[in-house]
Amino acid sequence: MNDTAPDDIEILSLPISLKEEAFSLGKGIAEEVHNKVKTYSTFAIERASLRLLGVKGANEEGVPWVNIFIDKCAREGKLSRGALFTLGEVIISNGKTLQEAVEGVATGAIDLGTIFPQDEKKVKELMTSLVSRSIEDLLGMRRKRQEMIDSLTPGEKPLLYVIVASGNIYEDVKQAKSAAMMGADIIAVIRTTAQSLLDYIPYGITTEGFGGTVATQENFALMRKALDEVSLKLGRYIRLVNYCSGLAMPEIATLGALEGLDIMVNDAIYGILFRDINSTRTLTDQEFSRRILSLAGITIVTGEDNLIKTVDAKEMAHTVTASQLINHHLALLSGLPPRLIGMGHAFEMDPSEEDSFLNELAQAWLVRELFPQSPIKYMPPTRFMTGDIFRGMVLNAAFNLIGVMTKQEILLLGMPTEAMHTPYVQDRFLSLENALYFRKAAKSLMGEFRLREDSLMRKRAIEVLNNGVEVLREIKGVGLFEALAQGSFAEIKRPLKGGRGLEGVFAKARDYFNPFLNILPGTIISRGTNYGD
Amino acid sequence: MEIKPYGDTLNDGAVQISFSLPLPLSTRGKKAARELVIKMGIMDPRIVFSRDLGEGFSFYIVYGNLIHSVESEILGEDIEEEVTLDYWEINRLIEEKIGRKLVIVGATIGSDAHTVGIDAILNAKGFAGDVGLERYPSFTVHNLGSQVPPETLLEKVMDYKADVILVSQVVTQKNSHIHNLTQLVELVEGSALRDKVIMICGGPYISRELALEIGYDAGFGPHTLPAQVASFIVKRIMEDYQEGIKGCVRGERMKGRTRRVKWKNW
Numbered sequence: 001m002n003d004t005a006p007d008d009i010e011i012l013s014l015p016i017s018l019k020e021e022a023f024s025l026g027k028g029i030a031e032e033v034h035n036k037v038k039t040y041s042t043f044a045i046e047r048a049s050l051r052l053l054g055v056k057g058a059n060e061e062g063v064p065w066v067n068i069f070i071d072k073c074a075r076e077g078k079l080s081r082g083a084l085f086t087l088g089e090v091i092i093s094n095g096k097t098l099q100e101a102v103e104g105v106a107t108g109a110i111d112l113g114t115i116f117p118q119d120e121k122k123v124k125e126l127m128t129s130l131v132s133r134s135i136e137d138l139l140g141m142r143r144k145r146q147e148m149i150d151s152l153t154p155g156e157k158p159l160l161y162v163i164v165a166s167g168n169i170y171e172d173v174k175q176a177k178s179a180a181m182m183g184a185d186i187i188a189v190i191r192t193t194a195q196s197l198l199d200y201i202p203y204g205i206t207t208e209g210f211g212g213t214v215a216t217q218e219n220f221a222l223m224r225k226a227l228d229e230v231s232l233k234l235g236r237y238i239r240l241v242n243y244c245s246g247l248a249m250p251e252i253a254t255l256g257a258l259e260g261l262d263i264m265v266n267d268a269i270y271g272i273l274f275r276d277i278n279s280t281r282t283l284t285d286q287e288f289s290r291r292i293l294s295l296a297g298i299t300i301v302t303g304e305d306n307l308i309k310t311v312d313a314k315e316m317a318h319t320v321t322a323s324q325l326i327n328h329h330l331a332l333l334s335g336l337p338p339r340l341i342g343m344g345h346a347f348e349m350d351p352s353e354e355d356s357f358l359n360e361l362a363q364a365w366l367v368r369e370l371f372p373q374s375p376i377k378y379m380p381p382t383r384f385m386t387g388d389i390f391r392g393m394v395l396n397a398a399f400n401l402i403g404v405m406t407k408q409e410i411l412l413l414g415m416p417t418e419a420m421h422t423p424y425v426q427d428r429f430l431s432l433e434n435a436l437y438f439r440k441a442a443k444s445l446m447g448e449f450r451l452r453e454d455s456l457m458r459k460r461a462i463e464v465l466n467n468g469v470e471v472l473r474e475i476k477g478v479g480l481f482e483a484l485a486q487g488s489f490a491e492i493k494r495p496l497k498g499g500r501g502l503e504g505v506f507a508k509a510r511d512y513f514n515p516f517l518n519i520l521p522g523t524i525i526s527r528g529t530n531y532g533d
Numbered sequence: 534m535e536i537k538p539y540g541d542t543l544n545d546g547a548v549q550i551s552f553s554l555p556l557p558l559s560t561r562g563k564k565a566a567r568e569l570v571i572k573m574g575i576m577d578p579r580i581v582f583s584r585d586l587g588e589g590f591s592f593y594i595v596y597g598n599l600i601h602s603v604e605s606e607i608l609g610e611d612i613e614e615e616v617t618l619d620y621w622e623i624n625r626l627i628e629e630k631i632g633r634k635l636v637i638v639g640a641t642i643g644s645d646a647h648t649v650g651i652d653a654i655l656n657a658k659g660f661a662g663d664v665g666l667e668r669y670p671s672f673t674v675h676n677l678g679s680q681v682p683p684e685t686l687l688e689k690v691m692d693y694k695a696d697v698i699l700v701s702q703v704v705t706q707k708n709s710h711i712h713n714l715t716q717l718v719e720l721v722e723g724s725a726l727r728d729k730v731i732m733i734c735g736g737p738y739i740s741r742e743l744a745l746e747i748g749y750d751a752g753f754g755p756h757t758l759p760a761q762v763a764s765f766i767v768k769r770i771m772e773d774y775q776e777g778i779k780g781c782v783r784g785e786r787m788k789g790r791t792r793r794v795k796w797k798n799w
Contacts (some may be wrong), residue, residue: 174588175538181587194644194680208642276678309649383649387755419755420735426553426592429584491656
């Protein structure tokens, strides 16, 4: 997000020592993960590196050139020192351009097995210059986008986020523009079901999908163009969201950077738990992805809302907090400044329980106060939406009120038809009308109140943070990977060697070469380099 | 007797309708809305609210009075609501009459990644205060999670020697849920297991009728509580039991019997 975080948000007066312990545990857990994943690379990271250099396209069957190239490198044993090194050798020995070299290897016109070793220094110089140029290009695009954003009004907080999910990018475009005109600030294009399990990026403009629309570079570009048009028309900047998750996570991050996305849902823990992606694979992918997103100035939002969709949201609220504390520090280690780290959570407590509203309010304040410099993404009720659309509107109104009162920055609007079907065009109107009312009507409301000494809301928030710290201690004891294997989150167990995509992980050789790793922002805390400001 | 919607007077036929049109809000748009509502059989339609949605769309809320009615005679007799046994009764029956734990394998199949439904039924926590099947001492539950290929589910059914298969399908575009569910039945039939397991499906678009039509023993729609599913399982198994099938339920269920007929009787 581009504005300063909301000020004057202290209301809970959380014990400082408890907060410090929570952050210190999160830091410790994240550092251990970070140190481990730094020793690995993955097929997806190597492919993303090629895409960052500008390699595009797919063969006649739609298999991307980068996939074929990386698979061939792996077969020839040329991956552990980095695909960019091999690519440099191919370019020099064959006198080809970047794209020609990748396609040549992919089609078999160039045989990797017969490439003569080239002078190491020459290869490295060539590839480093190509990488520097692509970074310059990306920064140039970022500056251009920032100029456009600065020329428009940013929209009021909380920003109102709606989804489109027709499966057909052309229908999505119409619905997105309609939503923007009715007041939406953020448009997310939901991905087609199970795209996260594809170990590649599909190619081209697409008009069919299941439960969503295929995320492709071409679809991204089409939607970005449409939203830019509507932004200029409205004088208000409309943000675009997609999902930087799943097996192709680093490549999606690259496409997001290239095509001007503003926000990406990005959370390896979600992939591990709910898509059964191997933990080492996706945490390694996430590290690289976040460095790209940081360079591009894209805000991430994490997926903790999912942790409480299948368990009792009140009982397990502390797991959300614990996960956020880990995720936040992991993001810092990957070079994202706090204002680009959106923390996710949700309104999912059983509404039939007494004081569920109070507990939701406490939870929302807790997240807000723990991460004062970060945008908070608040997800609407889904679990207790029943098909009674009228009652659904009541729950969504309660959600909107809390969102406004607690200064959540990104409100993902609930639809009255949640649990029935992907939104109809009028559902977005009804939801936006609901949220717009509260954004205006309750704008200054919370500033009027201070909590009483024996506040139930404070008591609840401290209880959740205490339990979160308890969980973090346990995780710290065994490490995040083992904790995931034991089922510390959402009662789901994911063993270290299980899950999808493990075969695409490799240990970096001593002479591993990838200049992006030196240039992309990362571990800003120690290096002091930060493109994000 | 003629049955009509009731607003505030018998047989006034009062209905409320809302929809969008791919037309901008204009006199043409409103006329289209009114004509469509009249074609639905609604007299005197009143557009109480309309709004332009941008991009050539408009939204209408319409009230009116339905001219149609139905004869009460065609409604037949009320089918009694299924009596749901409670947690204690279910566990007692299984312990006393079956004498061993029943094995349940659950999953969402195909490309469907939505586990909300299956988790609500299986996870110990359950749904809306009703405990999930994992918490029943008389069930052994294997929740395989999401996006399980039907072939894998079948393998697990064999590995675990399951008594019950529970599948959830949420995604419904282009009827993919029916395709996935049918494929599973065919696989189970193909491996000669169909008479040995109870097959149950669930999801927002699943009804009892649909489930029976595509070859399942039962189907559960939205808002189903775990106890309703557990209750069905135990009743179905007890039913076979009372018909004189002794010993292990699995493998000795009556062959070739059409479940559609059976279902209606209990």
